[in-house]
Amino acid sequence: MRPVFFIPLALFLFFAGLAAYMLANGRFETVPSGMVDKPLPEFSLPPAVDGLPGASQANFIGGEPKLLNIWASWCLPCIAEAPQLERLKEEGVEIIGIAIRDRPEDVADFLSRYGNPYTRIGADDISELQIEIGAAGVPETFVIDGEGKIRYQHIGDIRADDVPEILEILEDVK
Amino acid sequence: MIAELGLAALWLATALAFLQIAAGVLGLRGDAHSARFAVYARPAAVVQAFLAVLSFFLLLYAFAVTDLSIKLVATNSHSMKPFIYKLTGTWGNHEGSMLLWVGVLALSGGLLAGMEKRLPEKTMSATLAVQGFVALGFYAFLLLSSNPFERLPVPAAEGTGLNPLLQDIGLAVHPPTLYVGYVGLSVAFSLAMGALITRQVNPDFAKVMRPWVLFAWVFLTLGITAGSYWAYYELGWGGWWFWDPVENASLMPWLAATALLHSVSVLAARDALRTWTIMLGVLAFSMSMLGTFLVRSGVLTSVHAFAVDPERGTFILVLLALYIGGSLAIFAVRAGSIAEGKRFTFTSREGALVFNNVMLSAILAIVLLGTLYPLLTEAFDVRVSVGPPYFNPAGAIFAIPMFIVMAIGPLLRWKDDKPKRIQFELCLLAAIAIAVVSLVAILGDYAILPLLGLALAIALGVAAFLPLRGRKLSRVPTAVWGMVMAHFGVAVALFGMASESAFTQERLAAVSPGSTEQLGDWTLTLEGVEPIAGPNWTAIEARVLAARGNEDPIVLTPQARDFWAPAQATSESALITRWDGQLYAVIGEQTEDGRWQLRVWWKPFVTFIWYGGLLISLGGVLSIVGRVRLDLKRRSAVRKGNQRREDQAKITGKVQVEPAE
Numbered sequence: 001m002r003p004v005f006f007i008p009l010a011l012f013l014f015f016a017g018l019a020a021y022m023l024a025n026g027r028f029e030t031v032p033s034g035m036v037d038k039p040l041p042e043f044s045l046p047p048a049v050d051g052l053p054g055a056s057q058a059n060f061i062g063g064e065p066k067l068l069n070i071w072a073s074w075c076l077p078c079i080a081e082a083p084q085l086e087r088l089k090e091e092g093v094e095i096i097g098i099a100i101r102d103r104p105e106d107v108a109d110f111l112s113r114y115g116n117p118y119t120r121i122g123a124d125d126i127s128e129l130q131i132e133i134g135a136a137g138v139p140e141t142f143v144i145d146g147e148g149k150i151r152y153q154h155i156g157d158i159r160a161d162d163v164p165e166i167l168e169i170l171e172d173v174k
Numbered sequence: 175m176i177a178e179l180g181l182a183a184l185w186l187a188t189a190l191a192f193l194q195i196a197a198g199v200l201g202l203r204g205d206a207h208s209a210r211f212a213v214y215a216r217p218a219a220v221v222q223a224f225l226a227v228l229s230f231f232l233l234l235y236a237f238a239v240t241d242l243s244i245k246l247v248a249t250n251s252h253s254m255k256p257f258i259y260k261l262t263g264t265w266g267n268h269e270g271s272m273l274l275w276v277g278v279l280a281l282s283g284g285l286l287a288g289m290e291k292r293l294p295e296k297t298m299s300a301t302l303a304v305q306g307f308v309a310l311g312f313y314a315f316l317l318l319s320s321n322p323f324e325r326l327p328v329p330a331a332e333g334t335g336l337n338p339l340l341q342d343i344g345l346a347v348h349p350p351t352l353y354v355g356y357v358g359l360s361v362a363f364s365l366a367m368g369a370l371i372t373r374q375v376n377p378d379f380a381k382v383m384r385p386w387v388l389f390a391w392v393f394l395t396l397g398i399t400a401g402s403y404w405a406y407y408e409l410g411w412g413g414w415w416f417w418d419p420v421e422n423a424s425l426m427p428w429l430a431a432t433a434l435l436h437s438v439s440v441l442a443a444r445d446a447l448r449t450w451t452i453m454l455g456v457l458a459f460s461m462s463m464l465g466t467f468l469v470r471s472g473v474l475t476s477v478h479a480f481a482v483d484p485e486r487g488t489f490i491l492v493l494l495a496l497y498i499g500g501s502l503a504i505f506a507v508r509a510g511s512i513a514e515g516k517r518f519t520f521t522s523r524e525g526a527l528v529f530n531n532v533m534l535s536a537i538l539a540i541v542l543l544g545t546l547y548p549l550l551t552e553a554f555d556v557r558v559s560v561g562p563p564y565f566n567p568a569g570a571i572f573a574i575p576m577f578i579v580m581a582i583g584p585l586l587r588w589k590d591d592k593p594k595r596i597q598f599e600l601c602l603l604a605a606i607a608i609a610v611v612s613l614v615a616i617l618g619d620y621a622i623l624p625l626l627g628l629a630l631a632i633a634l635g636v637a638a639f640l641p642l643r644g645r646k647l648s649r650v651p652t653a654v655w656g657m658v659m660a661h662f663g664v665a666v667a668l669f670g671m672a673s674e675s676a677f678t679q680e681r682l683a684a685v686s687p688g689s690t691e692q693l694g695d696w697t698l699t700l701e702g703v704e705p706i707a708g709p710n711w712t713a714i715e716a717r718v719l720a721a722r723g724n725e726d727p728i729v730l731t732p733q734a735r736d737f738w739a740p741a742q743a744t745s746e747s748a749l750i751t752r753w754d755g756q757l758y759a760v761i762g763e764q765t766e767d768g769r770w771q772l773r774v775w776w777k778p779f780v781t782f783i784w785y786g787g788l789l790i791s792l793g794g795v796l797s798i799v800g801r802v803r804l805d806l807k808r809r810s811a812v813r814k815g816n817q818r819r820e821d822q823a824k825i826t827g828k829v830q831v832e833p834a835e
Contacts, residue, residue: 005509006506009499012502018549
């Protein structure tokens with residue numbers, strides 16, 4: 001046996017350990033939006049459903065920090081997210097929804113089935129706000145402070161254990 | 175029924191892989207009792223190949239008839255899809271592509287078991303055991319974590335895979351090409367391990383291994399060439415190589431396979447470089463599996479967005495640890511006991527090949543380090559992106575000496591040679607290189623690397639044909655033509671790369687409709703910009719009239735597309751190809767005063783990069799043809815010789831001593 005022949009093995013074991021560490025410590029979050037800490041882009045979207053007003057950038061200016069929730073009635077994780085949004089609403093958080101490529105009747109159907117946590121829902125039929133705000137998919141939720149600035153981005157559905165964190169962030173940015 | 179048959183075939187293949195391993199291991203023991211079971215290794219491999227390929231064809235059939243009760247079909251196909259994309263959709267997803275991987279793996283194992291008769295039986299047993307072991311791991315991966323035949327409890331009414339983005343013939347052909355390359359290297363790996371375990375690292379073994387390496391290498395070359403061109407026209411950034419992890423994942427096995435190819439040739443011809451060949455055999459397949467791991471596990475972020483799945487990543491990592499770790503451990507323990515091969519001096523063809531193998535390995539190490547570096551730093555919470563500023567100069571440090579030696583090496587004799595003997599050729603090549611450097615330096619102010627690249631490319635292009643000097647062309651063996659062609663292909667590709675980076679002219683201008691821009695001898699007029707809509711996108715399309723000199727103008731229509739589901743903005747480039755280069759146009763955003771951003775490049779000789787890639791593959795094909803033909807000739811000569819000896823023995827009544835083959 002010659003020690004030199006063990007070098008490849010040693011190098012490989014180092015890499016394998018590293019890769020195992022990376023897999024175990026999961027860094028599988030998606031890329032955060034470059035828009036975090038920037039002002040909300042200018043937008044004005046028509047109502048997505050009868051009975052609720054549409055949404056615009058002006059709705060976020062002034063008052064308490066609000067949540068901007070990008071969702072759609074055709075999105076399955078959005079159903080999973082509904083109870084958490086309901087809880088946030090019960091905590092007194094104002095949530096403004098942006099429905100991506102949706103139909104009014106589907107939106108109404110979704111709200112009657114899974115509850116309505118929103119005060120307003122804007123219809124983003126061509127993903128214009130979705131692209132501008134840097135959301136890669138649905139659902140995504142943004143914390144917007146009273147000055148209309150994006151302070152935090154949550155990618156994917158809000159799980160039950162994410163709720164306290166989001167409440168804390170809403171408190172912090174007041 | 176089809177799905178159940180496919181699944182059953184896979185399970186049976188798995189059982190046969192167990193049998194193949196057991197029989198192979200028993201074959202190593204060599205006593206009469208074990209030998210009775212050892213004979214099952216070959217049939218097990220052959221039947222297994224049949225079952226795995228059958229399983230793949232059953233999935234193909236399920237996609238062809240759009241069987242929506244199968245989850246994979248329902249999520250990845252659609253009854254309205256064009257038929258050809260229904261078929262290619264079979265491997266356009268994780269499960270299907272892994273089944274293709276396994277199918278090709280089993281098929282190569284079966285071919286090896288069925289056709290290879292030259293190796294000692296013990297080495298063959300060990301090889302088949304290793305091949306069975308590799309196959310077993312991937313069967314387990316398929317059956318336990320990515321079952322392609324999973325049924326839906328209730329059949330879907332319609333499939334969800336009508337994404338026109340994925341309906342691209344390039345995308346359909348590219349992965350199987352690379353897979354054949356990756357998997358072909360698995361045979362080289364098994365043969366290397368078999369020879370290492372039985373200590374039979376000799377020229378006979380190298381001759382068996384060489385066609386497999388060549389075959390895999392040809393497909394890898396084609397796959398990389400096609401992938402590079404696809405990224406060039408599809409991503410709309412004007413570049414042809416991005417040092418993206420997924421691209422590197424295909425380049426690393428190629429570098430290792432190229433080194434292995436040359437090393438195995440030395441072993442076959444000269445019985446030298448024994449441990450090198452084994453090490454490279456292990457390395458080449460390790461890099462293939464690493465490529466699969468990097469692409470499939472999502473540990474690295476990449477512009478090629480694949481479905482990320484940590485659980486599958488863990489599974490592949492365990493397989494990697496088992497195979498690479500295991501083989502490197504065997505190598506560490508056994509390599510010392512392989513007798514040293516024939517000696518040679520530094521100035522010999524072997525010396526040049528060793529030097530270039532070291533250079534190729536160094537480039538491989540650089541690419542590997544650059545690819546894994548983000549992984550390393552992310553462990554310490556630092557996010558970095560490693561790109562061309564690292565890869566280009568660091569790679570060039572080793573690539574430049576490699577190209578020089580590549581020009582000279584084939585002119586040297588085996589074993590020992592005097593540089594004086596080839597001084598005419600050396601002077602000629604040096605003169606060409608110096609002439610090119612001075613000429614280009616006079617013409618303009620260019621960066622050092624492209625300048626050197628141009629000089630080396632032209633010198634190498636001439637050098638590639640020098641081995642033919644003084645030989646009767648009709649008597650040059652086909653394999654030598656293959657080498658000449660492949661080396662010339664490298665020169666052509668290098669010329670394209672250097673020319674592209676030295677002479678590319680770029681113009682980024684805000685233009686209003688009707689106005690004209692000048693780029694080199696091209697005149698570009700923006701006629702207008704119009705919105706258009708596709709099946710799942712909207713776009714603005716520019717109509718640009720491009721005319722070279724006084725030629726009639728050609729209409730170019732670059733687009734900026736916005737896709738929905740998933741929301742994504744892409745640039746569709748528009749190209750005009752001429753023999754001496756390509757015009758590449760992209761349309762950008764509208765500026766506030768209503769003008770449009772138009773970006774155009776004139777890329778002289780950029781197409782040579784891919785022509786070069788094709789020539790290299792063609793060289794590989796010629797080499798295979800030459801070797802196989804020679805081998806068949808030798809086999810029939812041996813047969814005839816034996817026949818004659820038998821006849822003579824019959825006539826004289828004496829038993830002749832069989833000469834060694």
